[in-house]
Amino acid sequence: MNVDDFDFELPESLIAQTPLSERTSSRLLSLNKATGETRHHRFTELEELLRAGDTLVLNDTRVIPARLIGVKPDTGARIELLLLRQLSGDRWETLAKPAKRLRPGTELLFGDDGGGAPLLRAKVTAEGEMGAREVEFSYDGIFNELLDKLGEMPLPPYIKERLHDRERYQTVYAKNEGSAAAPTAGLHFTEPFLRRLVEKGVRIAYITLHVGLGTFRPMSAERVEEHKMHAEYFELSRETAALLNETRSRGGRIVAVGTTSARTLETAASRMADGQVEACSGWTDIFIYPGYTFRLVDALLTNFHLPKSTLVMLVSALAGREAVLNAYREAVERQYRFFSFGDAMFIY
Structure with missing residues (x-):
C-alpha cells in the first residue's frame, strides 16, 4: 500500500486551534464498521451508543511540560x-x-x-x-x-494559538506523568459524564501509554509496510487484565478511547496466553494498518487525524479505508473540527 492512499483534502480552517469551553460540547460522528453507515451526534450521545457491560479503556498518561526553549x-x-x-x-x-x-x-x-x-x-x-x-x-x-x-505544553505544530490553561491539554483522569503529547480522544470526557456512563453499566479500565516520538514524526517511507514505528512505554495492570477478560466472557465490548489505548490493547493481545489477557508492561512499536486483525478492540473512540498519518491507517484497519475516507469527507463537508482539540468519531 502507498502512503498516498490515505490522503484527503482538509481545509486549514477546520483545524481546531483552541479547546471548546465545555469538554463534552464537541460533535461526534459514528461509523458502523460493518455497514459503513455514518450518523451525527453530540458527544454526550455516546452514552446511547455504549451498552451496559461494555468496558471503556482510558489511557491515564499525564503530559509533562516537555517543550524547553x-x-x-x-x-x-x-x-x-x-x-x-x-x-x-x-x-x-x-x-x-x-x-x-x-x-x-x-x-x-x-x-x-x-x-x-x-x-x-x-x-x-x-x-x-x-x-x-x-x-x-x-x-x-x-x-x-x-x-x-x-517548560511549555508540547502542543502539535499545527496548533498556532497559545494555550492559556495547561489542564485543557490533559484528560481529567491523567495520572502517570511521562507523555510528550495528550491522548486527545480522552479530552472530551468530564468526571460527571464518566459517572453517568458507570451508572448506565459501562465499566471503566485504565492503561498507560506514554506518547513519544511517533506522534511528532511523519511517515518515513512511501510504502506503508516499510514504515517503522518508534517504541513507546506502556503498562497494563492485573486489575485491567481481569476486567478485560470478564468483559469478553460476558459478551461485552472492549471500547478503546484513542489510538494509544488501541495500540496498548493490541500489544497485550499479542502476548495473551490461553486466550486470556495478562498484566504486562514494556515497550511497544506495534504498527496497525489495513490487513491487521484486531483481537481485543471491538470499538474505538477517536479524534479526526492528519492525512497520510499512521493514525488514519489504524482507524482504516478497524473500519476499512474507503469507509473511513468517506466518513472523513463527510466530516469535512459538515465542517467538523479536526485534530487534537477537534471533534470525535466513534467506530463500532
Whole structure:
C-alpha cells in the first residue's frame, strides 16, 4: 500500500486551534464498521451508543511540560528541545529544533536565576536521526519543579494559538506523568459524564501509554509496510487484565478511547496466553494498518487525524479505508473540527 492512499483534502480552517469551553460540547460522528453507515451526534450521545457491560479503556498518561526553549551560549542561537523519554537519571531522549549544529558536547542553557546564571543546563551526548538528540541535564534543585517552571505544553505544530490553561491539554483522569503529547480522544470526557456512563453499566479500565516520538514524526517511507514505528512505554495492570477478560466472557465490548489505548490493547493481545489477557508492561512499536486483525478492540473512540498519518491507517484497519475516507469527507463537508482539540468519531 502507498502512503498516498490515505490522503484527503482538509481545509486549514477546520483545524481546531483552541479547546471548546465545555469538554463534552464537541460533535461526534459514528461509523458502523460493518455497514459503513455514518450518523451525527453530540458527544454526550455516546452514552446511547455504549451498552451496559461494555468496558471503556482510558489511557491515564499525564503530559509533562516537555517543550524547553534555550540558547547556545557560544552563539546565542535559540534552540527548542522536546523531551520524549527519560533514559536514565538526567539523560533524556529529545527532539531538537534546529538540530543541525547540535553535535555531541554542545551545551544548552535554559532560564535565568535572576543573577545571570541559567536554571538548567543540558549537554548533547549523542545524535540520532531526524533531529533526535540525547542530552544530559545538570541543575540545582528538583528537575520536575524546574521543568514545571521553564517548560511549555508540547502542543502539535499545527496548533498556532497559545494555550492559556495547561489542564485543557490533559484528560481529567491523567495520572502517570511521562507523555510528550495528550491522548486527545480522552479530552472530551468530564468526571460527571464518566459517572453517568458507570451508572448506565459501562465499566471503566485504565492503561498507560506514554506518547513519544511517533506522534511528532511523519511517515518515513512511501510504502506503508516499510514504515517503522518508534517504541513507546506502556503498562497494563492485573486489575485491567481481569476486567478485560470478564468483559469478553460476558459478551461485552472492549471500547478503546484513542489510538494509544488501541495500540496498548493490541500489544497485550499479542502476548495473551490461553486466550486470556495478562498484566504486562514494556515497550511497544506495534504498527496497525489495513490487513491487521484486531483481537481485543471491538470499538474505538477517536479524534479526526492528519492525512497520510499512521493514525488514519489504524482507524482504516478497524473500519476499512474507503469507509473511513468517506466518513472523513463527510466530516469535512459538515465542517467538523479536526485534530487534537477537534471533534470525535466513534467506530463500532
